[in-house]
Amino acid sequence: MTIFGPVIDVRPLFPRERRALLDLLGGLEPADWSRPTVCPGWDVHDVVGHLLNDYARRLSGGRDRHGGAVFAAGETLPSYLARVNEEFVRAARQLSPRLMIELLEHLGPRLDALWAAVDMTGPAALDVSWAATDLPSPAWLDVGREYTEFWVHQQQVRDAVGVPGADDPELVRPALEIFARALPQALRAEERPEGTAVELEVTGPAGGRWLAVRREGRWRLEPEGTQPAAWVTMDQDAFWRLASRGVTVGEARARAVLTGDPALASATTTLLAVVA
Incomplete structure (x- = not known):
């Protein structure tokens, strides 16, 4: 056993978490997309645009081996992520809610296929710096980190529009397990x-x-x-x-x-x- 504890395999949960998200988004009224979220400066539309960025980024890098990251001079990882996340969200504001839902629905199964091919006991494609900065991360922790990202952003949207859900213990417990690795x-x-x-x-x-x-x-x-x-x-x-x-x-x-x-x-x- 490593410092990170036993393996947690969240892969079967991605389709279920995404279905809950898509059902939520499909039921929103136009005004709901402009409601503010806990993410500073981002409304519901922006958070969904960020999720779309997450899907596209992992497929581009993990499936297609596309290295598109370009750091500015002296830029740290947190500042780089803050910059590119904001850039994508701003660009996504020109996309309709309907189109973003369709893109998430289209890309989701492709992302599931990417996770299914991962050797969960092997090295991570992207290290999880908040779990350790001096040790390589296992693949299961990298995949688990993505699950927590998707689940948390869904909860932020739900908080903003006042619609609870995706809160069954089967969905929540793995997120807490991954968070505890910090x-x-x-x-x-x-x-x-x-x-x-x-x-x-x-x-x-x-x-x-x-x-x-x-x-x-x-x-x-x-x-x-x-x-x-x-x-x-x-x-x-x-x-x-x-x-x-x-x-x-x-x-x-x-x-x-x-x-x-x-x-x-x-x-x-x-x-x-x-x-x-």
Whole structure:
């Protein structure tokens, strides 16, 4: 087992998550597409345009081996992603909602085929920097990261238009599992004796418990360990919003219970599972 814990295979869930998204979008009124979302400066139309970018980008790079990334001088990965995401969203504003729905419906099965061909135990096509910056990521974590991206953006649209859904535990639990893979990275600056453990508990129908243990100079996810030196408990809504920065660290802490070593508990609540 690596520092990332056991393999999580989310591939069977992509069609189900996408069907829920397409059903949602097909039922929106014209005014709904202009409703603001939690993404700064983006309305519903913009978030859907961003999802279309995600689909096209992964197919172009993963299936077609098209290397289109061009960094500006001195540009970091977060600033590059912010720039190109905004560029695509701006361009997509000329696309009709109907056309974007049709494009998502057309590209989705092709993306499913790309994921189906992935050796989930092999190396990732794109490393997941929020899980580790000094180790290569496994393919299953890269694919899982894409699932969380799609699911979170769907939830942002649902929040904006006031239509809950895609919230069955079978869809939510894997997203939480992938987000929990950011726990060792959240604790990386905290040096502790060998075997020190931190427990994160997420409550709710899709919740669970994850244990990060200090081994050989770094934190890693393990199924069990010694009595934790710190515990953090929060509900599943607070957790996924924290991981995707739909709420601030302070807002998440206000909704959490922190026990034990204050520095470890505090570091746990900085968990971030997006590039920022």
